[in-house]
Amino acid sequence: MAKTIIDAHNVSKTYNPDKVPVKAVKEVHLHIEEGEFVALVGPSGSGKSTLLNMIGGLDDPTSGSVIIDDVEITELSENKLIDFRLHNIGFVFQSFNLIPVLTAKENVGFVLQLQKFDKEKREKRVMELLKEVGLEDKVNTKPGELSGGQQQRVAVARALASKPKIVLADEPTANLDSKAAANLMDIMSKLNEEEKITFLFSTHDQRVIKKARRVITLVDGKIDSDEEQTPSEE
Amino acid sequence: MLVQIAWRNIWRNKMRSFVVIGSVTLGIWAGIFILAFSWGLYQSNIRDSVYKQLSHIQIHHPKFRVEKDSKFFISNTDKILDSLHSDKRILAASSRVISTGMISSPTTASGVKILGVDPPSEAKQTGLNENVIDGSYFDSGKDNEILIGQKLAKKLKVKLRSKVIVTFVNIDSEMISAAFRVGGIYRSKNTSLDEENVYVLKDHLRELLNLKPAESNEIAILLKNEEDLKAVKNYVAGLVPTGKVEDWKELSPELGLVIESFNLYTYLISGIILLALIFGIINTMLMSILERVRELGMIMAIGLNKRKLFSMILLETLFLTLIGCPIGLLMGWLSIEYFGEYGINISRFSEGLSSYGFSSVIYPALDNQKYAIVAIMCVITSLLAAIYPAYRALQLNPAEAIRKI
Numbered sequence: 358m359a360k361t362i363i364d365a366h367n368v369s370k371t372y373n374p375d376k377v378p379v380k381a382v383k384e385v386h387l388h389i390e391e392g393e394f395v396a397l398v399g400p401s402g403s404g405k406s407t408l409l410n411m412i413g414g415l416d417d418p419t420s421g422s423v424i425i426d427d428v429e430i431t432e433l434s435e436n437k438l439i440d441f442r443l444h445n446i447g448f449v450f451q452s453f454n455l456i457p458v459l460t461a462k463e464n465v466g467f468v469l470q471l472q473k474f475d476k477e478k479r480e481k482r483v484m485e486l487l488k489e490v491g492l493e494d495k496v497n498t499k500p501g502e503l504s505g506g507q508q509q510r511v512a513v514a515r516a517l518a519s520k521p522k523i524v525l526a527d528e529p530t531a532n533l534d535s536k537a538a539a540n541l542m543d544i545m546s547k548l549n550e551e552e553k554i555t556f557l558f559s560t561h562d563q564r565v566i567k568k569a570r571r572v573i574t575l576v577d578g579k580i581d582s583d584e585e586q587t588p589s590e591e
Numbered sequence: 592m593l594v595q596i597a598w599r600n601i602w603r604n605k606m607r608s609f610v611v612i613g614s615v616t617l618g619i620w621a622g623i624f625i626l627a628f629s630w631g632l633y634q635s636n637i638r639d640s641v642y643k644q645l646s647h648i649q650i651h652h653p654k655f656r657v658e659k660d661s662k663f664f665i666s667n668t669d670k671i672l673d674s675l676h677s678d679k680r681i682l683a684a685s686s687r688v689i690s691t692g693m694i695s696s697p698t699t700a701s702g703v704k705i706l707g708v709d710p711p712s713e714a715k716q717t718g719l720n721e722n723v724i725d726g727s728y729f730d731s732g733k734d735n736e737i738l739i740g741q742k743l744a745k746k747l748k749v750k751l752r753s754k755v756i757v758t759f760v761n762i763d764s765e766m767i768s769a770a771f772r773v774g775g776i777y778r779s780k781n782t783s784l785d786e787e788n789v790y791v792l793k794d795h796l797r798e799l800l801n802l803k804p805a806e807s808n809e810i811a812i813l814l815k816n817e818e819d820l821k822a823v824k825n826y827v828a829g830l831v832p833t834g835k836v837e838d839w840k841e842l843s844p845e846l847g848l849v850i851e852s853f854n855l856y857t858y859l860i861s862g863i864i865l866l867a868l869i870f871g872i873i874n875t876m877l878m879s880i881l882e883r884v885r886e887l888g889m890i891m892a893i894g895l896n897k898r899k900l901f902s903m904i905l906l907e908t909l910f911l912t913l914i915g916c917p918i919g920l921l922m923g924w925l926s927i928e929y930f931g932e933y934g935i936n937i938s939r940f941s942e943g944l945s946s947y948g949f950s951s952v953i954y955p956a957l958d959n960q961k962y963a964i965v966a967i968m969c970v971i972t973s974l975l976a977a978i979y980p981a982y983r984a985l986q987l988n989p990a991e992a993i994r995k996i
Contacts, residue, residue, distance in 0.1 A: 415892050
């Protein structure tokens with residue numbers, strides 16, 4: 358039996374609790390096992406990004422707890438949480454994923470440098486990852502000179518650089534055309550299988566949802582359905 | 592890596608960075624130049640005071656400067672002068688006989704300080720002969736020749752060859768009136784002294800005051816090198832144990848005060864300029880941060896801790912300031928070197944300034960210590976300017992920052 362890597366217990370998030378309270382996430386229970394490839398779906402405003410942010414330790418839940426790989430991150434101090442994120446969680450955002458003044462290689466190597474990897478190991482890992490995402494010929498290119506799809510692939514490479522336990526991707530394909538989106542999903546799926554890294558991504562793109570092996574649907578901040586599926590090969 | 596990112600970040604908006612660097616450069620240059628100009632002004636005032644009036648050291652009877660009475664004199668001044676002339680550290684030494692009194696013309700009278708001088712020695716000592724603008728410098732060979740300032744001549748309404756009466760008290764407290772003929776009119780850089788000082792022949796005044804030969808009220812000593820001041824002062828004190836030996840700072844405390852106040856002035860001017868720059872730098876850095884809220888949120892999300900984020904913003908501010916600072920210092924140094932050599936003519940304003948003893952050509956100058964002070968204040972400024980923008984960046988919540996439009 359696979360180990361539970363993400364355990365969100367009775368998690369709620371209310372914005373503006375003192376003024377006009379907006380309940381974005383309501384008492385969500387979520388268990389994701391190591392190596393899963395999960396899509397978090399739902400309409401805009403359903404709480405997908407909020408739930409991802411809480412799982413990633415970017416936002417505090419109003420109530421409930423989040424346990425990642427047996428560590429209750431909701432109890433961690435700010436500095437420890439930053440350090441935990443650095444070593445255990447990879448992030449891919451919808452946009453503004455990369456540091457514009459750094460090249461693709463430097464962007465991927467950034468988190469490894471924060472983790473004080475020596476130069477040789479860092480270079481090797483960065484080149485491996487950029488090759489995996491098909492950007493070995495763009496290593497010295499800055500984000501501004503890359504297409505949207507290429508930028509997201511660099512972001513995926515960076516998210517995987519430190520071999521995190523989980524990768525959280527918030528609508529990673531939202532700004533991509535269908536071909537680039539499919540290409541990115543294929544890369545993520547391949548890396549999930551090869552590196553056994555757990556992927557949890559939010560989306561409302563049906564073509565992307567089809568690539569997932571488990572689909573969790575959120576409606577009005579609550580889990581509406583949680584189904585396993587066979588990913589489409591398209 | 593942070594250094595690299597910070598360095599590249601400042602060049603993302605080249606125009607904005609160049610504006611900040613330019614303003615820092617200009618601010619530092621202007622500050623440095625104002626300081627150098629002021630110091631040049633003061634230095635010329637001090638130099639003129641020492642070389643044209645006071646000399647480096649003066650010896651008096653201990654009571655003379657308080658009582659201002661000729662009866663407080665130094666004896667054996669010839670022997671003292673011989674010893675001083677034989678010292679290689681001394682450029683010139685001369686003795687003066689001094690009294691205070693009243694000078695009268697047919698129209699008016701004025702209080703004056705009467706200095707009895709030996710013309711060749713005084714010429715070497717203070718260059719008094721160079722100030723003569725009308726007539727001659729004791730060339731007539733007559734005892735009753737008097738050299739008066741242009742301002743006093745105007746006040747008394749006298750011309751060359753005019754007769755004036757000088758009244759004073761001799762050492763026996765008897766009132767003496769003596770007739771003098773204006774042999775020369777001088778104009779120095781200190782017009783207030785021109786109205787006050789009149790020069791006559793030392794031996795003649797000594798005779799009128801009833802002083803004996805080799806008795807004088809003042810011995811002035813000009814040094815070849817200012818650095819020898821302390822050593823020569825000690826030597827002279829041993830040579831004239833009964834006299835009071837004072838250096839130029841003691842003789843004219845306001846000159847020493849000028850130097851002290853200039854140090855304060857350095858901090859004040861630099862501080863005001865850098866304070867003005869702080870606001871420009873803060874504004875630029877705040878704009879830069881507000882433009883990058885999502886990017887900063889992202890790098891905090893992927894693991895950049897607050898200490899490193901603070902360092903990054905600090906480095907960006909430091910880079911912006913520290914590029915402008917050396918350029919400003921270099922520009923300041925170059926312009927000070929140029930104008931220090933050729934001078935800045937302020938003769939248009941010198942009429943007023945000369946009343947205070949200031950020269951009409953200013954040679955800006957600044958010692959290395961002042962450059963160091965400005966450089967250090969520049970670094971402090973950039974650190975201070977970085978605090979608020981960095982604080983704003985630290986307030987960002989990654990999740991909220993990423994969502995910002």
